[in-house]
Amino acid sequence: MEQIEKRLVAFPKRTISLVELEKLIKPFARTYEAFAEIVLGLEADGTLEMVKARGRTTRTPSLAFQYRIHKHRLMEDYYRELQRWQNRLHPAIQLDAYYGKDPSVWERDKPFIVQIDDYLNTHSLPHEAVAAPERSMELVGDEKWITEGGGREVLERIGLFDRLRIIPVSDPLMFAVHPGNMAQAVQLHLIVENKTTYQALLPALLDTVFSTLIYGKGKTVISSIAQFSLQYPVKADHRFYYFGDIDREGVAIWHSLFQKKPALPALPFYRACLQKEPARGKEYQIERTEALASFLSYFAPDERERLCELLASGRYYPQETLKTRELQHIWREWQWTS
Missing domain, CATH: 3.40.50 (Rossmann fold)
Known part of the structure; x- marks a missing residue:
């Protein structure tokens, strides 16, 4: 259910048709009955609300032809997850930036943040500045992560790029x-x-x-x-x-x-x-x-x-x-x- 909720949060519109909903949930439900059970569960907890003007199907169980997605309910779980992680991560790592971003950004960054947390708990913040590839290798085991793999953006989001004393890779002046x-x-x-x-x-x-x-x-x-x-x-x-x-x-x-x-x-x-x-x-x-x-x-x-x-x-x-x-x-x- 967690994966389905994350897909609903990432869905670009506030309403979703039954056909679109079926495509979104299809990887998690092999039969119509299993699909309907998931949708009705989301209806029951208020995540999905039937658009009454569009009506419902005649199949059993009956589903609405279109639903309104109450993303704020899903975001509450996301915010609670961020708070749990903030409490367990090294104090130098700040997750404030993720409250304003799509949860998919957090999911993409999380594996790297876990590695950075391990580094900080082992070594603490560095005192000496080193080149980006060297620091990148220390943090996540990939020397190109900071310069080519989006690492700089991740480190800036968690407030660590400057504190990790990274010398940018650039041509000599x-x-x-x-x-x-x-x-x-x-x-x-x-x-x-x-x-x-x-x-x-x-x-x-x-x-x-x-x-x-x-x-x-x-x-x-x-x-x-x-x-x-x-x-x-x-x-x-x-x-x-x-x-x-x-x-x-x-x-x-x-x-x-x-x-x-x-x-x-x-x-x-x-x-x-x-x-x-x-x-x-x-x-x-x-x-x-x-x-x-x-x-x-x-x-x-x-x-x-x-x-x-x-x-x-x-x-x-x-x-x-x-x-x-x-x-x-x-x-x-x-x-x-x-």
Whole structure:
């Protein structure tokens, strides 16, 4: 009966026809009599309620042609099960997130949570950070579970991803260093989206107030920026700037990066692009409303209007709009610390 109730909870509609009900219960009842007994039992306990307007069959026992599913009755059992598990699991494991999810999510996650509980009861919470595959192997015996098997999502649901001190697997961050600025209390870092712009700016690095020039490699930087503190373990007030293509995809990359590591748009570069003739050919890109609104908030009202018109028309500015001399001049001469 428990499996049938879980199927009813997962059923996408509030009402269910007799034909649909028969398909749902068929694996658990070989005969009509057995099927009818199950359905009448669910009627009796209030889980299923006959839709009177549809009537009942003439067979014996008689069943309704359509039922209303009272899922809240079934969810009460589910909530009690969660509470029982919460009481028996390691205190670091939190099940609150499952109260708002379909019980099928809990059923799918439960075997992994049991393994994690065993790990915590044996080892407690770890003190040292290790790479995701190593921690994954320790927890569930599968080195790919966290990165490829949905493990990260499970650990986030139970409030353990950060507490298990997991180093995300990502490409190393690629950057050049200005050794003369590494001792500054406030250090600036410029992230650029494309390789051409990185190569153009690199010769000017030693003439700037920046400590690093970081090659973003498109979307790669969204994950690789997590490596920054490990690859550049310098204690300072680190401030980041970002310069990418002025198109919908470039704005989306900046916004995703900003959520991981607040990096301000490098306005002098973007404003220099606006003085040039835009290119055409990005009509196919999808607008991310939230990303664009956040990006535009850094610009003056007239600039926002121009950028909106530009992107709406499918035009754009690649980073390569600015030539090497222009890029280097802006980077050297702008008062970035003012």
